[in-house]
Amino acid sequence: MNFRISCLLFALLLAGCSSNPTQPTQSQQSIVNQTDDAVTEARFSQNLNALLGAVSQTQEIPLPTLEIGFLDAKTIPSIRKLVLPPSGTFKKNWMAYRKRFIEPVRLKAGRAFWEQNQAFLSQVEQDSGVPAEIIVAIIGIETIYGRQTGNFRVKDALSTLAFSYPETPNKSARKQLFKDQLKELILMCWTEAGGKLPAKNSSQGVNSARFSACLNQNSSYAGAIGLPQFMPSSIRSFAIDGDDDGQIDLKQSPKDAIASVANFMKKHGWQTGMPISFPVHVSGINAAKALADGEPQVKFTVQELIDQGILTKQQGNLQSGGVEPQSKAFIIDLPYPDKDGHDQVQYVVGLHNFLTIVQYNRSYFYAQSVAEFAEALGYKNQSVVPVESVSKSTAHIKNTGTPSKPKNQAQRRK
Template sequence: MTSQAALAQDRAEVERQFQTWLQEVVWPKARSKGVSRDTMQQAFSGVTLNWKLPDLVPPGRKAKTPKNQKQAEFGSPGRYFNSGSVQGATSVGRKMAKQHSAILASVERETGVPGRIILAIWGRESGYGQVPIRHDAFRVLSTKAFMSTRAEYFTNELIAALQIAEAGYLLAQDMKSSWAGALGQPQFMPSNYLTYARDGDGDGRADIWGSPADTIASIGHYLDQHGWLSSRDWGFEVSVPANVSCALEGPDQGRPIHEWEKMGIRRISGRPFPDHERDGLGYLMMPAGRHGPAFLVTPNFYVLKEYNKSDLYALFVGHVGDRIQFGVDDFVGQWGPVGGLYRSDIAAMQRTLEKMGHDVGGADGLPGFKTRRSIGRWQMTSGFAPTCFPEPAMKAQLTP
């Protein structure tokens, strides 16, 4: 038998197991949540596994060790802020601000979340609804639930999607998602739809696929429920003197902004911090360590991270929102020539730092704030000038 024929036979057997799993595992769980047999049949009529999705682990196989991977969010941070993405999100966002001014103002009054922030998230997630969302949500979610590295998580999301269909918000075959199973223009996972989606246009249903008003209301409600403070901004670009350690970064090392001022930190614009912000907590955030712009962020920055865990995502949203409303320019601080490391390289460094007693937040190959400041602390104790970002030259000292 040829390798191609063997592969086809193997996949055919997995497809049979998948159909059995739908009936023996998914259906009882769905029924317990009030899903009808009709909804179940409509959702999975003609559905087969999507073998093109990433991180799949077919039954009987072991998960592959992640190989060399690069991601824009954690490679060279500056690439996340390429001029095309930032300017496009800004220019279209200004048009949307005028077009949807009434609902934006209404949601801001109700939730305290500024319209510019809602717009920036909408733009980042789906290009203000202009990016096609073509995947069959049930095919994506069931594939990932059946054979991904996060099967339990996706099984719960699959049941939530069936509950959405059962409630009649839209037909099962019309439920479109991203390749990761996120729904509609705000890219809510199904469980988040059930909890946070809102009807913004008053037609009695939350249509985050086709209604801008519902999308805006849903994003605002999500941020409100995650603790957005209407009295605070999201953050400020700052200059950090050389005598202030980049290892002071992180949401667990906050201090009142006026204390950061005493240490010599200033707004890069030259303007003073607003009086109403000076007694509030601020947190140092240096996404590229000493190789890029620096920021003092507020608790609202970490509310944005509840939407997407990436520091750069939250920074993009805050920055584009400010550009939409206030016309601010690019960051003053320049992104240095960092990046180019594979996730496997960074993970090896993280494991070495863990053995030294550092809390890097997990050896996942992603240089989050715990990894960045751990590198800075290691650099200081090793006699190096702290830069707080993984660099190729460190591989010799921080990899076995």
């Protein structure tokens, strides 16, 4: 593991010697750094070997195979810096974040990607109920359709964050998350290489070169892979072979990426034909401010928000593109500094589908960017339930107490 002692720790070492009038020489500092590197490297190897041993035992994968696969694993100092929280003077800036993604180059690439995959996107939308615009928007924001998929070896990225996470308030939880993802990576690569789980103490049928290639594939600094930037656990749970070639390739196959994003959204509860969010009515901004608590939980009914002037009556009406009055919602706050540096906030009412996007990336900025990117591609952020369907649904509820099951969004648009 080739990383140098952090500036903070180095400063503490100097402070500890402050009573000594003689400052450490350059050679003494180098010795301290080398010692720290050696200790940290040994700890990294010990923890990694312990994890490999546990996976080998629980999944019956031969330990030598795992050890060979991770023989050259290393920590990446730049990754440790990338996951550090922002400084205390940092201000969240929704407008700057939005500008990074809702911009001409990415939108042009999105339209080209849609045109190239139009037939398949239409089929996936019909099968899953997830709008093509949402799928295209997610892949565009994540990687500009494969242009920016990361340049770190995935085993290095996950190993660094699992065993060498920097000192932060959430260090323990984050380390555990990446340990779990590292385990998922091993299991994913084992099965991709032709192995079965548990392996029954045999590597028969496993392509060792393919196993190694899987561990060494490129990822983001956090270990996300391919066009849609799926973590290993998401690949194992939600990725789909969209092009029916017998394998899932999120790096080279747009169809696999499209089908996998749709499946992720569907499995996380995407409501077909329903909008994502509503703008707050100008007269209800103060009321919205009082209800914005930052918690991603739908806790108010749309009718309650209408009563407080946050939404209009139209937004509680399916026939006018809204939702049912008893639908649940919550308040989203999108802070930014204005041109004079004063704190400002844009408020939005998030619905169930907004939370589904948050499951993809736990950020209000991200989810709102996906929604607005999709709208720039033509997505209509409103219910698409025909009036006759609403009437039939209402009649069905009166007769049986159960709403009738809607058709998928693609069919409703016809």
